[in-house]
Amino acid sequence: MAERFFIAAPPRDGRAILGADESRHLARVLRAKVGDEVIVFDGRGGRWPARIARIDRDAVAVDLIDAAVTGRGEDVPAEPSITLAVALPKGERQKWMVEKLTELGVDRLVPLVTARGVAEATAAATSRLERVVIEACKQCGRDTLLEIGAAATIESLAASTAPAASRLIAHPGGDSLDAAAVIAAGADPPCDLVVAVGPEGGFTPDEIATAQRHGFRPVSLGPHVLRIETAAIALAARFAHRAR
Amino acid sequence: MAERFFIAAPPRDGRAILGADESRHLARVLRAKVGDEVIVFDGRGGRWPARIARIDRDAVAVDLIDAAVTGRGEDVPAEPSITLAVALPKGERQKWMVEKLTELGVDRLVPLVTARGVAEATAAATSRLERVVIEACKQCGRDTLLEIGAAATIESLAASTAPAASRLIAHPGGDSLDAAAVIAAGADPPCDLVVAVGPEGGFTPDEIATAQRHGFRPVSLGPHVLRIETAAIALAARFAHRAR
Numbered sequence: 452m453a454e455r456f457f458i459a460a461p462p463r464d465g466r467a468i469l470g471a472d473e474s475r476h477l478a479r480v481l482r483a484k485v486g487d488e489v490i491v492f493d494g495r496g497g498r499w500p501a502r503i504a505r506i507d508r509d510a511v512a513v514d515l516i517d518a519a520v521t522g523r524g525e526d527v528p529a530e531p532s533i534t535l536a537v538a539l540p541k542g543e544r545q546k547w548m549v550e551k552l553t554e555l556g557v558d559r560l561v562p563l564v565t566a567r568g569v570a571e572a573t574a575a576a577t578s579r580l581e582r583v584v585i586e587a588c589k590q591c592g593r594d595t596l597l598e599i600g601a602a603a604t605i606e607s608l609a610a611s612t613a614p615a616a617s618r619l620i621a622h623p624g625g626d627s628l629d630a631a632a633v634i635a636a637g638a639d640p641p642c643d644l645v646v647a648v649g650p651e652g653g654f655t656p657d658e659i660a661t662a663q664r665h666g667f668r669p670v671s672l673g674p675h676v677l678r679i680e681t682a683a684i685a686l687a688a689r690f691a692h693r694a695r
Numbered sequence: 696m697a698e699r700f701f702i703a704a705p706p707r708d709g710r711a712i713l714g715a716d717e718s719r720h721l722a723r724v725l726r727a728k729v730g731d732e733v734i735v736f737d738g739r740g741g742r743w744p745a746r747i748a749r750i751d752r753d754a755v756a757v758d759l760i761d762a763a764v765t766g767r768g769e770d771v772p773a774e775p776s777i778t779l780a781v782a783l784p785k786g787e788r789q790k791w792m793v794e795k796l797t798e799l800g801v802d803r804l805v806p807l808v809t810a811r812g813v814a815e816a817t818a819a820a821t822s823r824l825e826r827v828v829i830e831a832c833k834q835c836g837r838d839t840l841l842e843i844g845a846a847a848t849i850e851s852l853a854a855s856t857a858p859a860a861s862r863l864i865a866h867p868g869g870d871s872l873d874a875a876a877v878i879a880a881g882a883d884p885p886c887d888l889v890v891a892v893g894p895e896g897g898f899t900p901d902e903i904a905t906a907q908r909h910g911f912r913p914v915s916l917g918p919h920v921l922r923i924e925t926a927a928i929a930l931a932a933r934f935a936h937r938a939r
Contacts, residue, residue, distance in 0.1 A: 547791060554925045556917055591919040673800055673936045675835040681798045684925075685932035692917045 869913025
């Protein structure tokens with residue numbers, strides 16, 4: 452299987468240019484040569500077999516072997532989307548979480564601003580996470596990037612997501628995940644899902660009240676106190692690709 | 696909330712002794728003093744409030760404040776168990792996986808010996824993982840340790856687990872996880888579950904054939920190629936505490 456590379460812009464006239472990071476990796480680490488075959492994907496569902504046409508320092512050009520999109524493409528009806536809004540954990544746990552959410556098929560991650568949260572979604576942090584997303588997509592064969600949204604509070608999250616979406620919030624004492632799954636599965640047609648995960652120490656009573664006012668249904672993730680990233684991954688594992 | 700400490704042996708006559716690691720952590724890092732209150736748990740379901748009675752270099756003694764077991768205890772009917780047999784990933788991914796499986800409530804992890812596996816379950820590795828389990832139990836409030844079993848092949852795994860247990864094996868092209876969940880949920884009474892997860896590169900056709908001969912049902916974890924630890928965590932999130 453040829454290796455996968457991300458192109459930040461769609462191919463034009465049968466040719467695509469890899470970004471600087473991807474180009475350096477291809478040229479210096481993998482020591483690719485002109486004529487080598489690779490797979491390129493645009494992060495929006497398009498994927499093509501391609502052949503390396505030119506290797507410049509920070510820009511490798513490839514020619515598509517077949518111009519037909521072999522990935523899902525953008526015109527295939529999308530399955531219901533899943534957005535996870537998470538009070539980001541710190542450091543390695545943050546990166547690890549994003550890798551796993553990408554593998555598991557979460558569509559969008561929104562850094563959630565909460566009273567007890569610790570990590571801020573700075574531009575630098577978001578850019579690091581976007582790199583993690585690309586790496587995970589390359590590795591797991593996913594053609595659409597997980598989108599890292601702008602930071603939001605519960606209130607702005609509610610305002611920015613479809614009113615028809617099912618909304619869940621991880622909170623001790625809520626419904627069991629099985630019950631929540633039944634509810635989410637029962638929507639016909641299956642609707643988008645927005646799931647909020649709080650910081651270590653949990654949401655404040657005010658935050659829970661706000662969430663419930665906006666239609667978020669509390670769900671419990673079992674008897675143990677899960678770390679942020681564990682809760683997020685467990686919810687992703689439960690709800691991503693649920694239409695399949 | 697008082698901090699939690701693991702005791703390797705059950706309390707006797709109202710007194711318990713912390714192991715060397717726990718004692719050092721308590722005395723040197725946390726600078727605990729005689730009279731401080733802590734929670735101790737024995738990893739077999741017992742948990743007690745206690746007070747520090749004596750601090751020796753590698754052995755902190757605590758007196759139980761109340762001798763009644765406040766954890767689940769060993770005589771509560773257990774929910775159906777979940778065993779994950781996993782071709783262990785390497786390094787940090789291995790530790791991370793064990794932390795998450797502990798938080799999510801997996802009962803037993805069996806290092807799975809496979810043709811394409813890379814990490815060996817040496818005694819040193821197992822002992823490191825047992826330390827990860829204890830740390831995760833302290834952090835997440837779990838009173839029974841996740842057990843790290845002896846390494847096994849698919850065949851010895853089948854021989855060593857209850858014939859009545861539901862058996863699943865992660866494999867592309869298998870049933871969807873939703874379908875598998877329905878099957879697992881449909882057993883009455885709910886039965887133990889054994890789930891096998893292969894190495895990067897997957898199981899060999901021979902291994903799959905062996906597994907199917909032993910009643911393992913292939914389940915697919917979605918359209919992407921999941922890393923070992925992601926597959927294991929996704930399965931744990933889906934099936935642990937399923938009786939609740």
